[in-house]
Amino acid sequence: MALDSERNTTFNKDALRLLLHNKIMPTVSLERLREIREKAKKVPDLLVSFEKYHMTREQSINNAIKHGLAWKAFMDKENLNRDERRVVLGFNTELSGHMLHYEFFLPSLELQASQEQKEKWVQKIENLEILGCYAQTELGHGSNVRGIEIEARYDEKTQEFVFHSPTITATKWWIGGLGVVSTHALLVARLIIKGQDYGPHAFVIQIRDLATHEPLPGVDVGDIGPKIGLHGNDNGYLRFEYFRQPKDSMLNRFAKINANDEYEIIDPNAMKILYLSLIRARSSLIFDAWYPITIALTISIRYSLIREQFPDPENPKKEKKILDYQIQRYKLFRMLGRLYAIICARPFIKSLYTQAEEKLNNSDVSDLAFLHCIVSLYKSYVTFNALEAIEECRRSCGGHGYMMLSGLPSLYAEYLPSVTYDGDNSILALQSARYFMSLLRKPKQMPETLEYLSENPSIPQGDAHCPIFHQKCFELAARNRFRRLVVRERALLSQGKKKDIIWNSDLQVEAIEACEAAYYASIHGYFVKSILAIQDQSIKNTFENLRQIFAASELERFNGELARAGITGETLDRIKAVQLEGFDKIRPDALGLVEIFEVDDEVLNSVIAKKNGLIYQDMLRTSKYLNPLNKERVFPGVKKQLKPKI
CATH class of the missing domain: 2.40.110.10 (Butyryl-CoA Dehydrogenase, subunit A, domain 2)
Known part of the structure; x- marks a missing residue:
């Protein structure tokens, strides 16, 4: 097949697949997951067809009802537990009424009911x-x-x-x-x-x-x-x-x-416990964000390995794969690094949530404020980053990415409201900022993972490839932004302004900017910790390459902050060079790093990303035969309206 030569990797595929699976779905074995997927693919009503892109609103809702009933029947037939049924949810990226019934209505009731x-x-x-x-x-x-x-x-x-x-x-x-x-x-x-x-x-x-x-x-x-x-x-x-x-x-x-x-x-903490149902919903958005990014990257990287444009200078008789252009790698490999960063952070956030929930069952709410802060922070920036990644993938596919049949526009539209529902991202970031500020006022209560915020300022030193150096740079940006925020708040309070007015009128932009830096310091820290725990050296090397791309790419957001703190232009140039070097290192593994998730063609629902590489044949066939406008040789509207006028 056209893509077979691209499927060779520098890492152990089986080991990486298991490692990722244990981070994403540790409660369901990989064998069981594959079994469920294979059985689900044989149930037509569980699958999303290309006809989806031509449906009216009424047809879409009828289709969602049909899908929900098929999902329930499949759950009963296969005796799926709650974790296993989420596997089948992945066959449809839309939020159907049945999904919301089981994933939001039921857990919220169980949390608050006697x-x-x-x-x-x-x-x-x-x-x-x-x-x-x-x-x-x-x-x-x-x-x-x-x-x-x-x-x-x-x-x-x-x-x-x-x-x-x-x-x-x-x-x-x-x-x-x-x-x-x-x-x-x-x-x-x-x-x-x-x-x-x-x-x-x-x-x-x-x-x-x-x-x-x-x-x-x-x-x-x-x-x-x-x-x-x-x-x-x-x-x-x-x-x-x-x-x-x-x-x-x-x-x-x-x-x-x-x-x-x-x-x-x-329980006197009733109101706080009500908020746990909100935290649960926000947590699920963090835990599930890897999936739409994976779909988008699988489509765009496959397409970029099949699509060829302009003669290759090294082989003028042959056109060059667009993934071999540096700008295409820049677009996609930054998003690939982001995907793996989100996956690596996932177990750490999950652990925080589980610990707080266990304490809550014993009426202990001591961890709830910190959990709310971190989940709000991650919901704000993970969903924004995921949405940005989907759109970057769509644009990387050129004109074909604008077709609904590519699967990317609908993926973007379906994920788009995630930055708003279950808490608008800006509002949640501000809530996190106020919690961070409360910790800075009482540094003795600072959690270990945030102690860097109260450390004495210093300019990071080290090699531009070094994870510790990168981490210190992220922490520097967050610390300095929050320190300026503290100074600004004190100055405004000294003028006689009330705190609520200040936080509504004067500090919101700077607070969100400070939270952005804190988010990247947190997620990069988890990325580093995750890599340290990897035993397989081939996987460790691959993850380190992805981490370097992620760190160098996201640190660009803070170049002004870093320069202001005293980091030289030469150092920032070296960080940029690390990013560009990383693209070349990852190129041989690009397809393997997305296909490792085993997202089926039936789920991608894209004509430009077939596993067999035969995309042009499928594009023509699908557009010609499944498009209602092509059912008649002459469109009825032309006969009725246009033809009498010409």
């Missing part, structure tokens, strides 16, 4: 007797959870909650799976008892009749309309007009209304 409520709901959810969504965001409030307006007033006479939308902005909005599919919602609403507002609490409520699927009286629900992408996801709106639900609809693991109709706190 044991009795779990016994009532969990099996129904698992069996798909009901279909649920997570309804938090409102028309007027997104990131500001405390500003949510929908009311849940407790009526002690009837032992019911009365849900009501008192304003236009008190309308749930953007809720995935709500528009046409869901029968139930995990609703975040303001709890009001005897006139006292206790703030946002979680409720599980039925919104549609289980027999007819009609909205229940007092419920106004529907789809919000077309979006840039995710056409199969029925994002919806939801309003209430004095809608009643029973007392046990309030999830009461942490707080409840007791027998005397009084608010009773079971």
Whole structure:
């Protein structure tokens, strides 16, 4: 096949495949993962066809429902556990209602429900007797959870909650799976008892009749309309007009209304625990970001090895593969380094989350603030970096990358909202910045991984290839930016300005810039730690090449900061040279480093990235025979409108 000669690598493929698998999906064996994938490929309704690119909105939603039902049937037939069913999720990059039901609705309920409520709901959810969504965001409030307006007033006479939308902005909005599919919602609403507002609490409520699927009286629900992408996801709106639900609809693991109709706190950290469901959703975005980048890089690197342009100076009778041009390597190999950095950081972030969750189960919230800071930081920059990588890959494929049939435009559109949902990236970065600032005020409480922020300033010294030198450069940029932020805040406070006003009007840009540096210091540090643990020398060398590309590429963001701190132009030039050298070192392994993830053609859904390399034949066949516009020799609109005029 056309690409066979490119599949030779300098590293041990089996060893690398296992290493990556254990970082990404350690709870499912590689053999089991492959078994599930092979079986899933034989279920047509689980696969996304090229017809997707020609579907109307209604067809897309019908297709998503069909896919969700096929997913559930496959889960039952193969007896998949919760980790195994995520393997099949990878066959469709869209967020369908069924996926949101299992991946967001169910975990959020399990986190906040009492044991009795779990016994009532969990099996129904698992069996798909009901279909649920997570309804938090409102028309007027997104990131500001405390500003949510929908009311849940407790009526002690009837032992019911009365849900009501008192304003236009008190309308749930953007809720995935709500528009046409869901029968139930995990609703975040303001709890009001005897006139006292206790703030946002979680409720599980039925919104549609289980027999007819009609909205229940007092419920106004529907789809919000077309979006840039995710056409199969029925994002919806939801309003209430004095809608009643029973007392046990309030999830009461942490707080409840007791027998005397009084608010009773079971755990004083209830509000913080509610935030853990948000942290969980944000964590999943971090943990899953490797996948769309992998798809984009597999498509673009394969294409770049097949596509040839202009005569090769060393062989004028033959055109040159576009991956052998330095600028193409610059576009793609920087993103390849970024992919492996994100994967290497993944287990460390996962460990932080698991540790905090275990403590939380014992009502210990001591790790929650730090976890919130780190997850918010990573969600902000990992999703932005992933989106940037997808678009860079699309542009690297030239005109063909603009075709929907390349698979890249839809991948970009489907991933695009990740920088906004589950917390706008700018808002989350600001939340992280304020936490970092609180640590700088009390340096004795500084976690070990952030101690560099309070170290005395010094100019990093060392070889331009050295991981310690690179790490010190990232830390220098973060430390200096936060120190200037501290000085600015003190100066503004000394002028009599209030802290909240300062953080709304004066410090936001510099705070986000400081967080950017802290993110790269963190992820590069994890990259270095991950490489130190690798035993196979061939893999270690490959990872080090990728790390050098990553470090040299991302340090360019901070050249001004580094020069300001005293690092010479000559040193910055040497760092740049490391990046360019790295491109040549990685070139022989480029295809192997993306195909190691074994993303099937059926998942790539791209005419420009076939594993057999026969892309031009497939492009012509697909465009000619699957395009509805080509079904008739003369387009009907031409006959009806244009022809009479000419």
